[in-house]
Amino acid sequence: MNLLVLPKVELHLHLEGCISPAEARMLADRRPAGQGIGPSDLAACYRHRSLKEFLVHFGRLVDLLANPSDLAWLFARVRGRLRRQGVVYAELRVSPSVWERHGLPTEETLDALLDAARAGVPRCSFIIDGVRQWDRRSLIRDFELALGRRGRGVVAFGLGGDEAAAPSSLFQELAQEARKHSFPIIPHAGEGLGADEVASALDVFDPPRIGHGIRAAESPALLKELARRGTHLEVCPTSNRRTGAVPRGKRHPLAQLWAAGVSLSLGTDDPALFRTTLSRELQWASRRMGWGPQDLARSQELAARASLLPPAERESLERFVSAGWSAGALPGEGGGPTIRSRGDGACWTRV
Numbered sequence: 001m002n003l004l005v006l007p008k009v010e011l012h013l014h015l016e017g018c019i020s021p022a023e024a025r026m027l028a029d030r031r032p033a034g035q036g037i038g039p040s041d042l043a044a045c046y047r048h049r050s051l052k053e054f055l056v057h058f059g060r061l062v063d064l065l066a067n068p069s070d071l072a073w074l075f076a077r078v079r080g081r082l083r084r085q086g087v088v089y090a091e092l093r094v095s096p097s098v099w100e101r102h103g104l105p106t107e108e109t110l111d112a113l114l115d116a117a118r119a120g121v122p123r124c125s126f127i128i129d130g131v132r133q134w135d136r137r138s139l140i141r142d143f144e145l146a147l148g149r150r151g152r153g154v155v156a157f158g159l160g161g162d163e164a165a166a167p168s169s170l171f172q173e174l175a176q177e178a179r180k181h182s183f184p185i186i187p188h189a190g191e192g193l194g195a196d197e198v199a200s201a202l203d204v205f206d207p208p209r210i211g212h213g214i215r216a217a218e219s220p221a222l223l224k225e226l227a228r229r230g231t232h233l234e235v236c237p238t239s240n241r242r243t244g245a246v247p248r249g250k251r252h253p254l255a256q257l258w259a260a261g262v263s264l265s266l267g268t269d270d271p272a273l274f275r276t277t278l279s280r281e282l283q284w285a286s287r288r289m290g291w292g293p294q295d296l297a298r299s300q301e302l303a304a305r306a307s308l309l310p311p312a313e314r315e316s317l318e319r320f321v322s323a324g325w326s327a328g329a330l331p332g333e334g335g336g337p338t339i340r341s342r343g344d345g346a347c348w349t350r351v
């Protein structure tokens with residue numbers, strides 16, 4: 001099965017984690033003399049032995065983004081890569097508080113990005129990710145940035161960062177405010193902390209999706225609850241391995257989550273820093289978790305269903321993904337038909 005030609009949906013992807021080594025070099029070369037970063041320092045940014053090291057490297061790469069147009073430039077390149085991967089719809093996370101700490105103006109950068117994303121293939125939407133353990137002022141500012149750009153490409157507010165330093169229980173008021181506006185919050189949960197934190201995130205936010213959520217597998221009762229609610233988990237296997245969320249020697253809980261009937265799909269998280277792609281994540285599930293074509297197709301249909309597009313577009317995407325995978329999975333098709341989303345992204349058709 002040629003995965004590249006099958007229509008895919010990616011729901012967990014941080015734009016700032018998409019700076020490839022070649023792009024980092026290009027960005028570094030644009031810096032004034034003396035402010036650059038040497039080739040060996042740059043190469044070291046792609047080798048991490050722990051989550052702590054990963055976060056340092058992430059920050060060093062974000063430092064290379066010197067102005068709003070750099071982020072729009074990066075987005076255009078990432079969109080091209082997604083297209084070549086056969087991704088027909090993506091929801092990307094971006095973190096204005098991180099930009100601010102690295103000297104980028106938040107509003108101007110976000111608007112440059114939303115303008116760059118408005119037309120083109122694949123269709124892309126954004127989740128504004130607040131850094132949960134940083135100051136509350138920045139978090140509220142990010143929430144308002146997101147809410148104010150709803151309908152202009154922003155579909156939700158996310159909560160990323162250190163779960164242990166700022167667990168979901170601290171965000172009751174934010175959850176209430178989001179509920180008032182019927183604006184979804186999609187937290188990262190159950191990556192660093194265990195099943196209790198996933199349960200707490202469910203209680204506090206009642207989110208349509210959870211970033212990671214893998215440690216829900218520690219609690220059969222919670223798995224049942226996730227399946228009952230239909231909460232979708234954005235599972236990022238390579239990231240889980242590289243950050244140590246799933247320690248070496250321990251089996252990834254994907255198979256357990258899937259067997260429990262939890263809605264889930266695979267994501268790349270920070271693909272450049274983890275050296276992965278969505279197709280590689282799917283290949284991994286196929287080789288290591290025993291997923292057959294039907295499992296891969298089903299998870300992609302679930303991703304389309306869990307997207308935060310307006311209902312009519314979401315249904316159109318779901319039909320498109322489903323049709324593509326059933327055609328591609330036919331025996332003797334030699335990898336399936338070439339399917340692309342229509343140029344304006346307003347709906348998805350075969351071309």
Ligand SMILES: [Zn+2]
Nearest residue numbers: 014188211269
């Ligand atoms: Zn993430």
